[in-house]
Amino acid sequence: MKKLLNDPADIVAESLRGVERAHPEIRVDHENRILYRADAPVSGKVGLLSGGGSGHEPAHAGFIGPGMLDAVCAGEVFTSPVPDQMAEATKKIDGGAGVLHLVWNYTGDVMNFDMAAELAAAETDTAVEAVVMNDDVAVEDSLFTAGRRGTGAAIAVEKIVGAAAEQGRSLSELADLARRVNDASRSMGMALTSCTVPAKGSPTFDLPDDEIEIGIGIHGEPGRRRVPLASAHDIAEMLVDPILADRDFTGGEGVFVFVNGMGATPQLELYLMYNEIAALLDKAGIVPVRTLVGPYVTSLDMAGCLVSITRFDDDMLRLWDAPVATAGLRWGM
Structure with missing residues (x-):
């Protein structure tokens, strides 16, 4: 193996420090491994949260900012973030209009986002909806999923829904739009x-x-x-x-x-x-x-x-x- 790294165990944490230095418009909660817009929460705007295992860069951190995502949670390489991360990220970006979870269809991500929505609702009364992206036609089930996997369609979903969120559309409208793009x-x-x-x-x-x-x-x-x-x-x-x-x-x-x-x-x-x-x-x-x-x-x-x-x-x-x-x-x- 030839890679640019120090200790493999530290690769995600050190990469997040690099993201923070390279992009001052992104803030990083290193304890919870959450990356979010520097101006979050944006009052009156639905917050958009995604995330997953590291190793897919620029997804997910590369899509934080005006017109796209408000925050992402970073897991270890190819490993889902945990519910506490996701719940904390949900609270950080709640501007009063609710938070939409855009979830790539992998078993760990779906389960943990579900638990995070329950935690956030119990602790803060934040309105949360989730849309699961499942565009892959290759297989119906895999080692990582029940049903089709989430892959490239997430770029279209996150960009389009991000623009609609900037317009001030409601949580339910954004969830419907995300499902429409995913289905297309x-x-x-x-x-x-x-x-x-x-x-x-x-x-x-x-x-x-x-x-x-x-x-x-x-x-x-x-x-x-x-x-x-x-x-x-x-x-x-x-x-x-x-x-x-x-x-x-x-x-x-x-x-x-x-x-x-x-x-x-x-x-x-x-x-x-x-x-x-x-x-x-x-x-x-x-x-x-x-x-x-x-x-x-x-x-x-x-x-x-x-x-x-x-x-x-x-x-x-x-x-x-x-x-x-x-x-x-x-x-x-």
Whole structure:
């Protein structure tokens, strides 16, 4: 294992100190490992909370700021935060209009966010709603989930709902919007290599040089199948075809296409993949109106990519284009 670290046991704590130094607009509660907007709570605005295991950067900390999240909880690498963290974060961002939990569908995260909502309601009377994001089409159940996994659609959900929260929409309206964006999204990923968790010091799974894994999760969970290494054109078909078979993406205002790098794949290859994906969408009569290409939901040092497609309506398109100022996404400010 070759990584930039001191002690593997300290990697999350030391990384959070780096985030705090690099981004003064983000405050860090180091005891509870909570990152939140420096101006939180924002009076009269619904607070948006997400989070999960570390190792997916810039998700989750990279999406804190005006136009997106108010706070995130950081767990250990690939490990859910605990309910006390989430309850404390909920209290920190409650500006009087309630708090929406945006939860990636992994068993530990769902269970702990549920417990946190109960704690926050009991201690502060904070109104809390939760939306579980479950866009992955690869598998119905996995080592980490009951039902479909939450993957790339979280970027669309958090950005769009974040913009709507800035407009002053109510807690129930934001929860409905989050569910609508999630329902309009489907994702599928693949791996060229495994990743290496620092505490383990060796690859999570063995993947021969001449094989790839189709349908992986963001923690390196197994996918649908292992196949021989193929061309980018063929890999694009293996990712796009199951997505299009699972949902109708025609009509509306067009689609948002997100080609995510898993951590070790260069932009050169990701844009090549987008070219192949766009050609398949053209053939299917599907019109991309917004795109995002790059490593936004990573899996440490895994090589590979994830494709996420969201069918936009008028409201989603306007909210996607609305200003955002975070470390990971920034425009219009």
